[in-house]
Amino acid sequence: MSTPLDTIEILIRWLGAAGTAVTLAVILRGLARSLTRPHGRAVGRANQMLRLPTYILISIGYFSLWYLLWKSIPISLSPAARVVALVLGALLLFPGLGLVLWGRLVLGKMYNVSSALGAQLYADQKLITRGPFAVVRHPMYVRIIAATVGGLLIYRTWSLVFALTSFGLVTRARQEERALAAEFGQQWTDYCQQVPGWIPHFWKRGG
Numbered sequence: 001m002s003t004p005l006d007t008i009e010i011l012i013r014w015l016g017a018a019g020t021a022v023t024l025a026v027i028l029r030g031l032a033r034s035l036t037r038p039h040g041r042a043v044g045r046a047n048q049m050l051r052l053p054t055y056i057l058i059s060i061g062y063f064s065l066w067y068l069l070w071k072s073i074p075i076s077l078s079p080a081a082r083v084v085a086l087v088l089g090a091l092l093l094f095p096g097l098g099l100v101l102w103g104r105l106v107l108g109k110m111y112n113v114s115s116a117l118g119a120q121l122y123a124d125q126k127l128i129t130r131g132p133f134a135v136v137r138h139p140m141y142v143r144i145i146a147a148t149v150g151g152l153l154i155y156r157t158w159s160l161v162f163a164l165t166s167f168g169l170v171t172r173a174r175q176e177e178r179a180l181a182a183e184f185g186q187q188w189t190d191y192c193q194q195v196p197g198w199i200p201h202f203w204k205r206g207g
Helices: 004-034 052-068 079-110 139-155 158-166 169-184 186-194 202-206
Strands: 039-044 118-122
Touching: 004 079, 004 139, 039 169, 052 158, 079 139, 118 169, 139 158, 139 169, 169 186
Parallel strands: none
Antiparallel strands: 039 118
């Protein structure tokens, strides 16, 4: 017999799934557009890895593994622990998804695809430093990690453990920074001196 906590947990899981689906759809639409725009500077193996056929094959393999690993982690939580997990998970997942969408919208036509093996800029690349990018250089990656941790607390499946260990977001960020540094030179250097990569300088803003 289900309890009120079971009902709340199911509701949060459905809302999380809907929010994730919307966010993923927006991101995939942007990625599809990025692959058809005139390309500019590339670093690493971007020219080989970021072609449409390669990207489709990688995506199919990744989501196939995600599907196969969608199995509950064998852990038993007390009702109190489940409440804590749901609250913390929701506080990480939903704002995280919202801020990922915000970053995507702020980037607009500059949103591009990258990988841990290389990054590609556009022929008309511009350096975006407003919105969440005025706080940290990689706001979308920070929020993807936060949202994934939140999802792990809510769903407690092996798929999300796999996601946390396979994103390679730090390596991707380094590839992107290499390309941006080569493209924008002193402008990029000045931006890096003012804006941290991952953790906001709250103490500077308050002082």
